[in-house]
Amino acid sequence: MQTSPNERPDEWALALLKQQQPLLDVRAPSEFQLGQLPNSFNAPILNDEERAQVGTAYKQHGHDAAVALGHRLVSGETKAMRIAAWQDFCHANPEAFIMCWRGGQRSELAQQWLAEAGLTHKRVPGGFKTLRKTCLQILDDPRKNWWLVSGRTGSAKTVLIQTLRQSVDLEGLANHRGSAFGRRLTPQPTPVTFENALAVRYLQHGFESLIVEDESRTIGRIGLPLAWHAQMQQAPIALVEATLEERVEHIHKEYVQDALVEYAAAKLPETDLQAHYEGAVHRIKRRLGGVRVAELTQKIQQAFSHQGDHRDWISYLLREYYDPMYDFQLQRKADRVQFRGSRQEVQAFLMEQP
DSSP, X not given: OOOOTTOOOOHHHHHHHHTTOOEEEOSOHHHHHHOOOTTEEEOOSSOHHHHHHHHHHHHHHOHHXXXXXXXXXXXXXXXXXXXXXXXXXXXXXXXXXXXXXXXXXXXXXHHHHHHHTTOOOOBOTTHHHHHHHHHHHHHTOOOSEEEEEEESXXXXXXXXXXXOTTBOOHHHHHTBOSSTTOBOSSOOOOHXXXXXXXXXXXXXXXXXXXXXXXXXXXXXXXXXXXXXHHHHTTSOEEEEOOOHHHHHHHHIIIIIIXXXXXXXXXXXXXXHHHHHHHHHHHHTHHHHOHHHHHHHHXXXXXXXXXXXXXXXXXXXXXXXXXXXXXXXXXXXXXXXXXXXXXXXXXXXXXXXXX
């Protein structure tokens, strides 16, 4: 979906997104999984199979036949159960809006059935499609004074970002740590869901400055909006400086200690985490080369078999892979570094930005 550069988003849509009004999304589960909005709850009027049948009836026999089939499929106990689910959500969220794909027949019917059950709720005009278009318009126009937090891998940049009220945590929204080793146990959102969440977060951002972490074009499999990536390529940089030992300890805590707790809570064995890290080494093998791949893999295996220290492979990975790559990239943007210091010093500097 593309937006016109001269087209202004509707004020009502901006207000609804900014206030994060609860949304009763009656689209089919597959539609919801492809893209959703923050604060939305999926309780479909037609499930995927039913929607497919209605679609086939529409193509073969027209609108009236499709509507009639829909009413037959969702009747009796099925209809009562779906209305009950809507009622539960609406009782818990009295200000909820009802939404389907285009604000058409599905949301209108849900609104009617709820009204018959004694609950009056507004529909989203234009449905998900209009709110999605508004989100894209928001992302296409990132007017702020940007600051980029940069630093070598392990400098705890994300921790710093999370302490700053003017920041947007891109990795948090993308549910990924932003490196080959950074995948989390829970899946990343779809690109549409990520962009919608980012647009809402930006819309709620009430400061002149916008502070984000220095990221590549993609975070895991999620691509940043082109306008945001362009802004990041020219924003001034606040550079976090940390020793190798400090960075190793930070990565050890996050990628080993915390990760093992997370895997244990999910009832997954340590060998799964080991396999994840060995797989990450394989994904960067072309840059590492065969000798370093073998040595790094051996260090990981020794650490997980308790014959070595995890800090050994972390330090090796930083020295042999991440630091040389970072130093090369920093040379290309050294003129944009406006401040440098420890994490605490960078934090104090950025907190003073309006």
